[in-house]
Amino acid sequence: MNELYNAINAKNLSIRSLAKETGVSKSALCEGLSGKTEMKLESFLAIIEKVYENRNERKQKIDEFILLCEKDLNVRKALGYCQCTGEYSIMQKIIDKKLGNIQEGKLGDPDEKEDYKRINKYLSIYDLYNKRNNRKLTGQELLDELDAKNFSNNQECQVILNILYGLAMYDIPNYRAMTVFSAKIESHLNKVENEFIKICLEMQYKERMAYLKLLENDIENCRHVCKNILESKFDFPIIKASALCCLGESYMLGNGYDILKAETYLKEAIKTLEGSSVSKDSKKYFAFKTTLAFLYIEYGYNLDKIDFDYIDIGELAYYECKFGDRSKGLEIFHKLQEEGKLTAIRLYYLSRIKDDILLMKDSLEKFEKNGNLYYVQLVKDALLKEGVK
Numbered sequence: 001m002n003e004l005y006n007a008i009n010a011k012n013l014s015i016r017s018l019a020k021e022t023g024v025s026k027s028a029l030c031e032g033l034s035g036k037t038e039m040k041l042e043s044f045l046a047i048i049e050k051v052y053e054n055r056n057e058r059k060q061k062i063d064e065f066i067l068l069c070e071k072d073l074n075v076r077k078a079l080g081y082c083q084c085t086g087e088y089s090i091m092q093k094i095i096d097k098k099l100g101n102i103q104e105g106k107l108g109d110p111d112e113k114e115d116y117k118r119i120n121k122y123l124s125i126y127d128l129y130n131k132r133n134n135r136k137l138t139g140q141e142l143l144d145e146l147d148a149k150n151f152s153n154n155q156e157c158q159v160i161l162n163i164l165y166g167l168a169m170y171d172i173p174n175y176r177a178m179t180v181f182s183a184k185i186e187s188h189l190n191k192v193e194n195e196f197i198k199i200c201l202e203m204q205y206k207e208r209m210a211y212l213k214l215l216e217n218d219i220e221n222c223r224h225v226c227k228n229i230l231e232s233k234f235d236f237p238i239i240k241a242s243a244l245c246c247l248g249e250s251y252m253l254g255n256g257y258d259i260l261k262a263e264t265y266l267k268e269a270i271k272t273l274e275g276s277s278v279s280k281d282s283k284k285y286f287a288f289k290t291t292l293a294f295l296y297i298e299y300g301y302n303l304d305k306i307d308f309d310y311i312d313i314g315e316l317a318y319y320e321c322k323f324g325d326r327s328k329g330l331e332i333f334h335k336l337q338e339e340g341k342l343t344a345i346r347l348y349y350l351s352r353i354k355d356d357i358l359l360m361k362d363s364l365e366k367f368e369k370n371g372n373l374y375y376v377q378l379v380k381d382a383l384l385k386e387g388v389k
Contacts, residue, residue, distance in 0.1 A: 003061075004051065004061070007051050008033075013050070015029055015033075018050060018051075021050055022049075024043040028040070032044070038071050038074060041066070041074050041077040042077065045081075048061050063087065063090050066078045066082070066094065067090065067093060072119045075094060075098065075119050076119070076122050076197060077200070078094055079122060079123075079126045080196075080197050080200030081200055083126070083129065083238075084200050084203055084234075084236035084238060084239050085235070085277070086237060086273070086282075086284075088130055088133045088278065088279065088282065089277065089279070091130050092130055094123075095126060095130065098116065098119060098123050099124075121151065121154065122157065124149070125151055125157055125160050128145055128146070128164060129164060132164065133283060133284075134279070134281065135281065135286065138168070138171045138283065139168060140168070140171075142164065142167070142168040142171065143165070143172070146161070155192050155193075156188075156192050158184070159188045159189050159201045162184040162185045163181075163204055163208060165181045166182060166185070166208055170211070173343070173370050173372065174370055175215045175370050175372050177371075178371075179371075182205075182212055189202060189205060203232065203236050206225055206239070207229065207242045207243065210246045211242075213225060214246055214249060214250055215373065216374070217254075217373040217374045219254065222250050223247060223250055225243075226244075226247040226250075227247075229243035230244070237272055237273075237275065237276045238273070238276060238284065240272060241269045241272035241284070244265050244266075244269035244272060245265070245266060245270075245287075245288050248261075248262045248265030248266035248269060249262065250374075251265065252294075253375070253378050253381075259301075262295055263302075266292045273285050280310065286310050290315055292306075293311045297315060297323075300322070313336065314336070314343065314349060315349075316329075316332065317329045317332035317333050320332065321349075322353070343366070344363050344366035344367040344375070345363070345375065347360075347363035348363040348367075348375075348382070357383070357386060357388060360379060360386070360388075364379040364383070
């Protein structure tokens with residue numbers, strides 16, 4: 001905190017004016033800067049915004065502060081903040097540090113032991129969240145982990161838990177089940193007491209709602225939620241990147257499709273991710289790149305812009321069959337079929353390649369069964385072109 005205090009002095013900022021501009025009380029600011037108390041994370045973020053102009057410098061200071069947080073409430077805020085900003089590596093450092101101290105008994109006074117005891121329930125659930133962030137635990141495996149463990153009935157934990165259940169259903173995919181978990185999230189979210197934590201969870205909820213509305217083919221409300229996220233004053237790049245991707249995806253299909261607008265939003269989403277701390281190995285980066293690849297392959301343009309290092313196996317097979325090595329593509333599809341991994345979208349790809357109406361109908365049935373009404377129209381349009389009503 002001495003470094004921050006020196007930076008404030010170097011800019012000739014008075015504590016009084018800084019307190020007024022940020023809404024942080026003068027006493028809280030003085031006590032935090034002197035090290036007498038641990039400053040609230042949201043207060044630190046507000047001050048950093050005023051003191052450091054360079055985004056990278058701000059990020060460095062925030063990361064350093066977060067890793068020094070000891071108080072239960074600040075750690076919980078930090079975990080939520082990291083999820084919204086894509087600071088997955090920092091989140092893991094918090095989890096490893098705190099869980100390591102608990103497991104190895106590196107605890108100090110009784111108050112510290114109580115803090116760790118209280119924080120443990122949040123660490124375990126965020127640990128699963130981060131495994132999903134980094135593609136280490138998804139779909140059915142994530143669902144099995146969630147079902148196998150007991151979690152706190154605390155409102156905050158229940159919001160995160162139901163977000164994770166919704167994400168697992170999204171991966172499987174079983175989009176109809178996502179609606180149930182979204183309703184549960186909303187119910188618990190309203191009862192979360194801390195304002196900063198509530199904001200972090202609310203933004204994650206909106207991110208899920210945008211995709212849920214897309215899958216329900218409720219395009220108007222999908223775009224409304226996306227724009228609401230993008231207009232938010234909170235600097236949560238990962239949530240905003242998701243909103244951009246969802247917005248782009250909403251222009252890919254249907255009567256009002258606009259592939260150039262879709263491409264613009266998708267590229268902006270990827271650019272936002274690349275400007276953040278999110279690893280290129282993350283689930284989000286992989287998904288965004290694959291969505292853009294689908295757009296190029298389906299509409300047959302900008303094929304030279306496809307990043308084959310970050311593309312799902314299904315889209316790779318589709319590309320090979322349409323524009324590359326057909327036998328290689330069919331071989332991939334055959335292997336996916338043997339492994340029982342022909343999802344609705346992969347069935348659609350294969351039906352187009354083989355010009356097979358029955359496969360196309362199977363794809364339609366799967367999309368309808370899992371509740372993906374947005375992509376249902378992709379198959380219906382293809383069937384209409386084949387003269388099937």
